[in-house]
Amino acid sequence: MTMRPAVVAGAWLLAACLAALSLGPSRIPPMDVAAALLQGLGLDFRVDERTLAIVASLRLPRMLMAALVGGMLALAGATLQGLFRNPLADPGVLGITGGATLGAVTAIFFGASAMGGAVLPLAGFAGALAAAIAVDRLARVDGRIPVASLLLSGIALEALSRALTGVLIYASDDRQLRDITLWLLGSYAGASWDRLLLIAPFALLSACALPFFARGLDALMLGEREAGHLGIPVETLKRLAVGVAALGVGAVVSVAGPVGFVGLVVPHLVRLTHGPGHRRLIPLAAAYGAALSVAADTLARILVAPAELPVGLVTAAIGAPFFAFLIRREKRRLAA
């Protein structure tokens, strides 16, 4: 009974991943895709080089990147919404997304896209961590971090990052401007094994740690004092959860850009369908976030082939109507 939602979510994620591996602008029969994957693992199936390159060096790392980014954003969104007891919270409210954006845009401004490689993601990651530390310092009152102060500090920092990003955008030339615009829309086009290895340790660490906060977040729904009476170390929980979420979100935003929608709305989708308990919400949000992100990226690669859409446009375009439909369906229950 309790396993069923997990199985369903897993099935969706698996289906999205299979679609991502077997669909694309190049028509590759499913058998060849399987053969290319096995050949990538070291078996010899005599797959031609082009097919092998497309499946093992383009589609597979990109699918993993999409899953990691989508899963991480939804996971962090679910955690932060619980922590702030605020349905509008997403990784943006902590200033993390803004910090990562400022870092990445600064790197582009100083010529990072020409450098390629790891400079852009590292700058984004540094920006995200700097923002998280700044928010922590700004929000602390006598060693405690009241939620309201954390939220407001996050908003202030996000506004500041945005202003500074705006200054850089204004000072950019035509070429930098186009790079920045494309980065801001979010894309997995730069996915490669190198980049995946660069972010995977942080994102996976964060993704594995966040579900452990579920019990504490459930208690927090009753209020901070009540959670304290239940034996939850509230201050530690807040600092750890924020830190861990910042680490993961910073890592994924730095390679993919601020992919919209997933972090804010996927947790709500899961809450609407599976209730607010965090022990279920957190893993399910991660699975559905990953599935939505992988499916959206598959569409982004196919729809205007041989060109490509920014994935952030697609996540919002398929996610928002579905969300509206769910709200309509559950309207009665929500009103009650």
Place this chain on the structure above:
Amino acid sequence: MRSLLLAAALAVAGAIPAFAEPPQRIVVAGNGLTEIVYALGAGDRVAAVDTTSLYPKRAQDLPKVGYLRALAAEGILSLKPDLLLVTDDAGPPAVLAQMAGAGLRVVKAREGHSAEILAERVRMVGSILERGDAAGELEKGLAADFAALAQSLAASPTRPRIVFVLSAGGGTPLAAGADTSAEAMFKLAGAVNAIDGYKGYKPLSAEALAGSGAAVIVTVTHSLQALGGEAAMRALPQFAGAKNMRIVSFDGDYLLGFGPRTAHAARDLAAALRPNETIAKLPERPWVAAP
């Protein structure tokens, strides 16, 4: 995972192709380069172009690989090209690296807006496509045309101050500053960019325009249409101090493409800026009249 990486690396190492014959399926990104490929008579070998490649018209019927700064690796590989020819500002770099990693030959042409770089590009494309003769002819023709234009301009007493204005999708008009293809065209046309305080394109303010001392506003037909025509453009607040400035417009590709038609475009711009003078027409060239 490690063995997978290793296998991918081996696949790349094994995929270094031998360039025995000239490329037969070319994907080109960058309008100037596309024009050069067609001018060299290799248009039938082009498999796809980017969205900036609008000339010659035939190129518009080909599959589009998207905007040249946002190319898609698998999309391009799915066309099974044997050459990807791009300008230096094509990207993203990670995607170019992915395609090179998959065994596709990627050639970058140097970016820049000058007659020298144009000639260099013509030579480069000619040698890659093994169209050396056609490239020599094009290069010679361009050199002669640029020289003829410079000669007529040397005889002209006027050096008009002009402002180049662009409006993407009817949004706030942007004015071209230093280091733009527009400014490079002004120089070729014997004119002075009246806006020189910054690099690239910036939103145009009414005061900056009024104080620029410009005699003519140059724009592209596309922008003029997006703004709703000349009268609508003049009615915008940014143009309040520009009552006495003439507005002339050109096809954007023709004016800013920096391809084989550039000498003719510079001559037409020079003539449009000097309505009371005669700037000699350049000889008709096959690459300027391509269908």
